[in-house]
Amino acid sequence: MDTVFPDQLGTIEEESRAAAQALIGRLKLTTPHAQPPERQNVAFIPVTRAQWKSVLKDADLPRLQQETDETVMEVxxxxxxxxxxxxxxLPELLQRLGKSVVTLSAIAGxxxxxxxxxxxxxxxxLAADLAQANQREAQALFACLRQGWLxxxxxxxHMYAHMAQTIARALETATRNQASIPDEDTYRRTLGLSAEEIGHGSGVAVRARLLAAWAKSPKKLDRRLRQSMKHLIDDSLPLTVKLLNHLAVLALSDRPLEAHRATLLSRDLVASRLKSEPEFTRSVMARHVSKERELLSSHRGQIAYHDAYNRAExxxxxxxAALDMHRAALEGDxxxxxxxxxxxxxRTVPPGASLSTIRDLLVAEGEQPLCKLLASTIHPGWRNASAHEDFHWDPVDGTLLLGGQPTALQAVLDSVIRARTICHGFEHGVAVAYAQNPSLINWDTxxxxxxxxxxxxxxAGEVRFSVLEIRRQGSLVRLDVPDFSISDLREAFRVILRGSIADPDVKRWELRQSSRDRLALCVDDTGVRVGLRVSEPLWEAVDPLPFAELPLMVNAMANAGESAEVTASSVLFFAAAHVAGERDRLSHALTHGDSAAKKELISTTKLISTGAKAAADLLENQARRKLLAFAEVLAGESHRLVTAHPWELARGFVPADRALRRHVPCLPWITEAGG
Structure with missing residues (x-):
């Protein structure tokens, strides 16, 4: 409710008039002043309409205006x-007023x-207009006091107070009006990508989907992200994979104001501590990083509780389910x-400290802004009621009772989202601080x-291959991926090879497609070892996958239960197709006598022969002999054509054409429609 000010001051006590004038003249209190927010910042962080509503809600500027008005009334x-x-x-009230004006102006900024x-x-x-009216209200009050309540x-x-209250009411209306929220693609608005590209799948695997989408237009997307994060990073800072992931997740936050605020505060704190006490700061952060397994488990637990909430009838x-989410967020994040x-x-935190103890320690830090933010997320009463089963849903009144106290279910959910947002913002800030101070970081964790x-x-992301989820079971790694077609098969094998380099302890890979009627692509360490043997000498010079995929395909087809004969026929087709495809690609240059094109084609064919031989080693009997024979034919053709004129190669490698006519690939992971 608005504070109602009188139109006129009425009777003024002379003693009060004199005291006010004397104090204003004697006190070293400056007139509340803050640069108008619209001059401080030009809007540069793109958000959806729904995100904007949450910004207005979290800013809570009308409440701050109410605090200003109440202080003015007390004066x-x-x-x-x-x-x-x-x-x-009067001195205390004027100091409070000045602080109120500065706070409102900062949040409006x-x-x-x-x-x-x-x-x-x-x-x-509206926010900038309110900050300006709020500031002028306070400035006018100071002027009024200097003139002895004239x-x-x-x-x-009175005029500026009325103006500020009118703007505050407009802000309240804008915040509450949910009917004006359209259905928008948050990914498109904030990152320039689409929900189709990165929105489906788990948050754990978003790194792969983000990098895969980013690789399509990296320079354009880099510029866009840098522009929207210019309050956090400058143009000279390299966008590493880790930093890119953190900034993208920050851009997508449901609570942008809280997220960006926590990120900035965390960045500044961690950067300051790194510079003042680098070894101590690194040791603290190392202990934090060592808990990443617990963090992952907590994250997945919260997702499971959220899914249970959505499924509940x-x-x-x-x-x-909401209270389970709340407990996991508070006890975990x-x-x-x-x-x-x-x-x-x-500060020292006792092992196994309760949430109440943690909150007391945070509150004891006084005005430390990050501590205040985190402390505001902790509701020990809610947590205790949940832990002791002291809650129930009242179906008559339609409300949740926590420890006997009516509590809106939406308030619990909002509290969870806000708590997670602030904790994620802290992590984003750490990532930015680390990126800005690489010389102070010890990466040996x-x-x-x-x-x-x-x-x-x-x-996976670096080779533009999307992953929806990653799970482990012993030495097995399972990647949930979108359905793939025959044209995606090579990249699927590339993911397995590169993944094996990243984690050599994996003994079996499963790429499980979204359509559950499709077989998973399974490659074990037998296939990986041969694939790596073929690829390792080639990574720096050429793309090894056209050659290394052949033994991987043999292994995957065997794991799918295909016969050796069908497997050999499919591998023959792919080997021949690559030779013929390269010949056709280079045919124009070959017919014009280009010796470099001739050298390239012969080199490629030799590598295909090597890959086919490696694949044959994983087969037996007739299938093995068939594949070895084709490999030998390719090697022989390559040797024979070394002395030929380039134009002869444009019609060479006829055995590859014959193999294409005789063999048809039969890939058990790809349906006819998908392939």
């Missing part, structure tokens, strides 16, 4: 007080960074983030299966 009431009362109360879609210019300006000086205070079930934050600040999973996902 106003002193006009009839004694000089002694004015002397005691944060809001002004965001550029929402489908939003009027007037609504975009009636004519009160008019501007009754509010009672939804309430339990918040407690771990708070612990590392407190340790960075030089313990390698775990989590870091190896990330390396596998990165290797």
């Amino acid at each position: 106003l009431l002193l006009r009839t007080a004694s000089g002694t009362t004015v002397g005691k109360r 944060e809001v002004s960074r965001f550029s929402p879609s489908r939003t009027s210019a007037a609504e975009r300006r 009636e004519s000086a009160w008019g501007p205070v 009754h509010h009672e079930e939804k309430a339990r 918040v407690k771990r983030t708070a612990t590392v934050l407190l340790e960075l600040l030089g 313990e390698e775990t299966y989590v870091s190896r999973d990330l390396a596998i996902l990165q290797s």
Whole structure:
């Protein structure tokens, strides 16, 4: 509710007038002043309409305006007080007023960074307009006090207060109006990519999908991301894979204001600690990184609880799933983030400390902004009610009762999202600080299966192969991937080879397609060893996959239960197709006597022969002999044509053409429609 100010000051006590004028003249209080947010920042962070609503909600500027008005009213009431009362109360009230103005202006500046879609210019300006009116209200009050409560000086205070309240009401309306939220592609708006490219699949595997999508237009997407993150990074900072992933996830946040705020605070704190106490800071962060397995488990647990919430048909079930999410977020994300934050600040956190203890330690840090943010996410009463089964859903009143206290179910969900957002923002800030201070970082940390999973996902993304999920079971790694066609098969084998380099301990790879009626592509260490033997000498010179895929294909088809005869026929087809394809690609140059084209074709054919021989070693009997014979024919043709004129090669390698006519690939992982 708006504070109602009188149109006129009315009777002023002379003692109050004199005391106010004397204090204003004597106190070293500056008139509240902050540069208008629209001049500080031009909006540069693209957000959807839904994200914009959350920005306005989290900014809560109308509440800050209400605090300003309440302070102004308290000052106003002193006009009839004694000089002694004015002397005691006015300095504290004016300091509070100045702080209120600066806080509102700073938050309005944060809001002004965001550029929402489908939003009027007037609504975009509301935060900046409110900050300006709020500041002028306070400035007018100072002027009124300097003039000893002069009636004519009160008019501007009343005018700007009314203006600020009007803008604040408009902000409240804009925040509440859910009907104006369109269905938008957040990925398209924030990153310039589409939800189809990276939106499907687990968050764990998003690194692969992001890199795969990014590789299609890296320079353009780099520029876009740098522009939207220019308050965090400068143009000279390399966009490493890790930093790119963190910034992209930050851009997609459901709570952008809280996320960017936490990221900035974390970046500045960690960078400062790295510079002042590098060894201590590295040791604290190393302990944090060592918990990455627990972090991954907690993340997957929260996703499972969220899925349970969405599946639940009754509010009672939804309430339990929401409280499970809340417990996991606080006991996992918040407690771990708070612990590392407190340790960075030089505080000791007792082992096994409760959430209440953690919250008390955070609150004890006073105005430390990150500590205040994290402390605000902890509701020990909710956590205790959940832990002790002291909750239930009241179907009559339609509300959740936690420890006997009515609590909105949506409030619990919002609390979970906010807590996770702030913790993720902390991680993003650490990543930025590390990227900005590489000389202060010691990267010699313990390698775990989590870091190896990330390396596998990165290797997949770098070859533009999307991964929906990654799971381990012993020495087996299973990648859930979109359905692939025959043209994707080579890249699937490339992912396996590169993944094997990233994690040599994997003994079996399974690429499980989205359509469950399709077979998984399975390659074990027998196939990988041969594939690596073929590829290892070639990585620096040529793409080894056309040759290394042949033994991998034999192994995968054997694991799919295909006969040796069918396997040999399929491998023959692919080997012959590559030779014929390269010959046709180079035919124009060959017919014009290009000796370099001749050399390239002969070299490629020899490598195909090598790959076919390696594949034959994984077969037996007639199938093995058939594949070896073809490999020998290719080798013989290559040797024979060394002395031929280039134009002769344009019609050479006839055995490859014969093989293409005689053999048809039969790939068990690809349906007729998909292939």
